[in-house]
Amino acid sequence: MSVLDEMHLRRNPRLTLGQKLLSINWGLVLLIALLAGFGLAMLYSAANASFHPWASRQAMRFLFGLTVMLAVALIDIRVWFRLSYPIYLLSLLLLVAVELKGSVGMGAQRWIDLGVIQLQPSEVMKVALIMALARYFHGRTLEDVGRVHYLIPPLFLAVAPAALVLRQPDLGTALMLLMGGGALFFAAGVRWWKFALAIGAVGAAVPLAWNSLRGYQQKRVLTFFDPESDPLGAGYHIMQSKIALGSGGVLGKGYLQGSQSHLNFLPEKQTDFIFTMLAEELGMVGGLILLGLFFLVFVYGFAIALRSRNHYGRLLALGLTVNLFLYVFINIAMVTGLIPVVGVPLPLVSYGGTAMLTVLFSLGLMVSVSIHRDVRIPRRGLRDES
Incomplete structure (x- = not known):
């Protein structure tokens, strides 16, 4: 073996499957298994102590998704680096396909019927966008990021899918795409004053954006400020959610004993409002335990990002951790009345196929960053990485 080959192996160690x-x-x-266990327990309760129709399906999805997660984790991070743009492009094409011939559900056109599964491309795009932005900024220096024309391509990468998702319409996911993308911009070194300009531009566009919202979306925002104005209509969801949260108290009413959920006062108890049902049955203590588990996952994510020796891995792990945080924050804030109802599931807990598989795929990428943290990926214009 030559000296150059030995230097290459020291910089890019080849790990065996066992390692x-x-x-x-x-x-x-x-x-992750504990969080999924919480979800299965609550789905069992939501079906009145039955594994059907939700818990059994969710268990199968989790086992399949866990296998996918581990398989993704074992693949070299350089493979995911090369696939970042193709995965983004495929996700974008799927969003266009939704626009052309997507399935309509709950007043929105968000799914593609693949026969075996109803695929929601907007969920896939949350991960694909982070992968694409991480690859783009990996090849840019701080000086590049400081120049405005270098920020036009990543802006397009973020705005294009957000615009397509907003047309479905899915305001919550569109906002998540923009916020998740914004986190990558910040991590890459974009100056704060540019964010201030962007926020100012968004503020100036609020009147135009308001007029472009659908009627039910406008009603959600107005009801957010005064839920009692329409207690049997647009304000019904959030009022019932607050009643269930308050009735749970500190220790809850007891597992399988939630009156709001089991008497069907609580809407979408198996998906968007599953945290409300958990808080009613297990109380504030149960809710805090669940949030504590999520917090530990966030800590793992940030630790993985900090330990990665390649810039792509750092940005990827950081972006995926922020994306997971946005899932949790928006869902909890929504069901507690801190923000309008936007329809974002609680990851690994809410019932859903695409969201479950997407979250587990993203966690697999995070673990891959951790396993291959010493692998170095060349950066354009730089000799090496620190």
Whole structure:
């Protein structure tokens, strides 16, 4: 073996399958299983102590998704680096396909019927956008990021899918795409004053954006400020959610004993409002335990980002952790009345196929960053990475 080959191996160690399996963050995998266990328990309760129709399907999805997560984690991070743009392009084409021939559900056109599964491309795009932005900024220096014309391509990467998702219409997911993308811009070194300009531009466009919203979306925003104005219409969801949250108290009414959920006062108890049902049955203590598990996952995510020796891995892990945080924050803020109802599920807990698989795929990418943290990916214009 030549000296150059030896130097290459020291910089990019080839891990065996056994070494990769030993390098997996099994503590993180345990946290993920515990979160999914919470979800299965609440779906069992939501069906009045029955595994059908939700818990049994969710369990199968989780087992399949967990297998996918581990498989994704074992793939070299350089493979995901090369696939970042193709995955983004495929996700964008799927969003266009939704626009042309997507399935309509609950007043929105968000799904593509693949026969075996109803695919929601907007969920896939949340991860694909982060991968694409991480690859773009990986090849840019701080000086590049400081120049405005270098920010036009990533802006297009973020705005194009957000605009398509907003047409479905899905305001919550569109906002998540923009906020998740914004986190990557910040992590890449974009100056704060540029964010201030962007926020100012968004503020100036609010009147135009308001007129472009659908009637039910406008009603959601207005009802957010005064839910009692339409208690049997637009304000029904959030009022019932607050009643259930308050009735749970500190320790809850007891597992399987939630009156609001089991008497069907609580809408969408298996999806968007599953945290409300959990808080009613297990109380504030149960809710805090669930949030504590999510917090530990966030800590793992940020630790993985900090330990990665390649810039792509750092940005990818950070962006995926922020994306997971946005899922949790928006869902909890929504069901507690802090923001308007926008229809964002609670990851690994709410019932849903695409969201479950997408979250587990993103967690697999995070674990891959951790396993391959010492792998170095060349950056354009730089000799090496620190």
